[in-house]
Amino acid sequence: MTESIRNADVLIIGGGLSGTMLAVQLLRLPGQRSILVIEPRAELGRGEAYSAVELGHTLNGNAARMSVDPDNADDLTQWLTDYIGAGGWPESGQQHVPICELFPPRGIFGLYAQQRLAEARTLSASTVEHVRGEVVDLHVEDACTLLTLDNGQQLRGTYAVLATGMFPAARTPQTESSGLNAAAVDPWDVQTMTQIDPQSTVLIIGSGLTMVDAVVSLEQAGHRGPIEIFSRHGLLPHVRRQPPSWEDFLAADHSLRRPRQLLREVRRQCRLAQAQGIDWQAPLDTVRAHIGRLWSQASEGEKRQFVRHVRPWWESHHHRSPPLSAQLVARLQREGRLRIQAASFKGLVASNSGVAIRLRRRGEQVVTQVSGAALINSSGIEYDWRRVARPLPQQLLKRGLIQPGPLALGIAADVSGAVVDAQGNVSPRLFAMGPPLRGMWWESTAVTDVAIQAKALAAKLSQI
Template sequence: MTESIRNADVLIIGGGLSGTMLAVQLLRLPGQRRILVIEPRSELGRGEAYSAVELGHTLNGNAARMSVDPDNADDLTQWLTDYIGAGGWPQSNQQHVPISELFPPRGIFGLYAQQRLAEAKALSASTVEHVRAEGVDLQVDADSTLLTLDNGQQLRGTHAVLATGMFPAARTPQTESSGLNAAAVDPWDVQAMTQLDPQSTVLIIGSGLTMVDAVVSLEQAGHRGPIEVFSRHGLLPHVRRQPPSWADFLAADHSLRSPRQLLCEVRRQCRLALAQGIDWQAPLDTVRAHIGRLWSQASEREKRQFVRHVRPWWESHHHRSPPLSAQLVARLYEEGRLRIRAASFKGLERSLSGVSIRLRHRGEHAISEVSGAALINSSGIEYDWRRVARPLPQQLLKRGLIQPGPLALGIAADVSGAVLDAHGQVSQRLFAMGPPLRGMWWESTAVTDVAIQAKALAAKLTHI
């Protein structure tokens, strides 16, 4: 007999940090609502980013920057103070800094998000239930949304929210596969890395923060051999420091609009800071608050210019590495164990002794080959939903319920998060938040960005 359809006011598709933060904000609002959070993992609040169990896999922002409460920037600092005071995370004293400047392990941050959800549930007339399954199809009509799960069950919601989080390239099946993931070791799987010969050569594709995590994993697994890193521009993330405040020069001058104008002014401000003996990260950090405005007002041509010419440097300078991880990478580089080269990945072949990859080094036309005992895919996040070979994204595209966002980054939506269908119509029932809106705001993955989105979307959903 077919199981009856379960009903809810809001279906939150994805129970990582984005979905959990939205649930918290809905719980805090007056009224009584039934909220179902659909998440295949056993716990809410963790998702891909905060399911890490190794203490060495830390946030890349300090506690003062990572509050899940948009109304209290010190929320994580306050929670950590209590957590450490109660005996949690005894290793924190090794960083020798105030609690606000600590870089907590991502697993502990996931615990923080879970506790804030539990507290909101205890004080609310609304209910949140975790449905442990994966959504594989969605239908939307004028009155409701109907989500089909991988176990055949169906859920009906007055509204549905795509809070799917990020699709790490290392863990995401792709519609056009190069075979990279099938041959690669998971960047965060320390146990799998313990099976490698400790002195063997490991190859890494990509040089961003996922690569930093992979190097930490290798170190914790006892690997002591060479690490060869390849990325198109050969840029490493800078280390995150705690610079002093700097005047918000973009707030004072809204005439700075194009990527070229912005780049020139940021460089000028950084030179001014250095001339005064101030860390260049100080003026750069003031840009963060204006990224959404700058990106949304830019033309399609300007956005393409930014992605093509500025993005690699923006990523390496802005998405910076936590200090302890950066120290490890710097030490291995100085020892000659870690090398980084600018090269594009062109393919691979597996063998009994490991893997060989084909590369085109920057400035060269010939294809060269490099061999190692293991390969790690650290190429970052897959934002193009057309390339994500998962049932729900593919079905949403097939049904025309979504369309790619600007530059194929995530999906298109209006400023409130209401999704645009294939014909450009704004949905009254289907919404998105967090990483799926990368193309709308450029920076739509940081905790503070998602926290602000969660509060605004919760208010909209309760007033429609």
């Protein structure tokens, strides 16, 4: 019934970090507007990434790199200084480094985001309210957007924003993916891992940062047996260090545009740094600020070439592991307990005890079977919304309100985040930010990227 429909100026779909940062930026703007954040979890600001409770599950960037305030790079460092000074996170003193170099636990970072939202609320004439539920359908009308939640409730807003965050990976057909996810242990569920035989073999699919968290979880659960890791390229994340500053060579030379040109120059700069006794991560870190420009000006063929041939090495070199977690992985490798192999996952095998999987090792044609006591799926994020088994993405695609983004990474949008529908029309009512715009900017998941997008989108919504 229409009288049961709630109204707001802005509907934010997703109350993890992306949606929370957008809410904060809207609250900071002059004027008075009503904002509803639709999020199934009990708390805003955490999402899946920052709901972790174990201190060993840390950010993969130090405090100086992880501010949620695009106008103050030291915001997290300042907040942590006060938090630690008040007695929070006493374990941080064991690391003997400046606060700006600490890698905070994910749960503490979630608290930081929540407090910034609370502060913005107290200083604003606008209002933010958490509506707990999952959006299962969305209509775009001439003058508004209309959302339907899983409990049947409807919300009407002048604008709606897809701040859905990340979806679990599904690199196999969905029937197999569902079976994999059902058979696998959550990478962050330490309590469930305590029920695994501590001397047994654990299998992990994927070798990125989620795998690193999974190994930390196993260690905290008391597991002391073998860990077998399988990924298509067999690459581990490098450890994140704190290199000195390096000249921004891409700012000085805009003729470097094509992926091969960029790759050659990055390698040259890294060799030059090493020849001077400087960490190779220093020149690589300067590339970060130019990724959006480089990606957007590349042709579709160049983007495809990058994803096919460069992406695994970009991910392992750029998305690095926090030092303490990397030390654990390295120690387990030295002890012979952790082994990584280049192999593609081909499916589950019925097993009366434990779990068994089918693999094809790199360079081989034969498919082999591997067994273990437990399986952890750490294969990353699914960016192709056509493969996301959730009601909202499926309904948006069915209605033609969205179309896949470049290379099926996320969804299509214009530079402001306005969503492009299946007919190529730019929506005046529906917007997106964060991970859904992966295809637009390539790097659209890091805290600093999302913070910048949140500020720009808030300004856009306040003007139209």
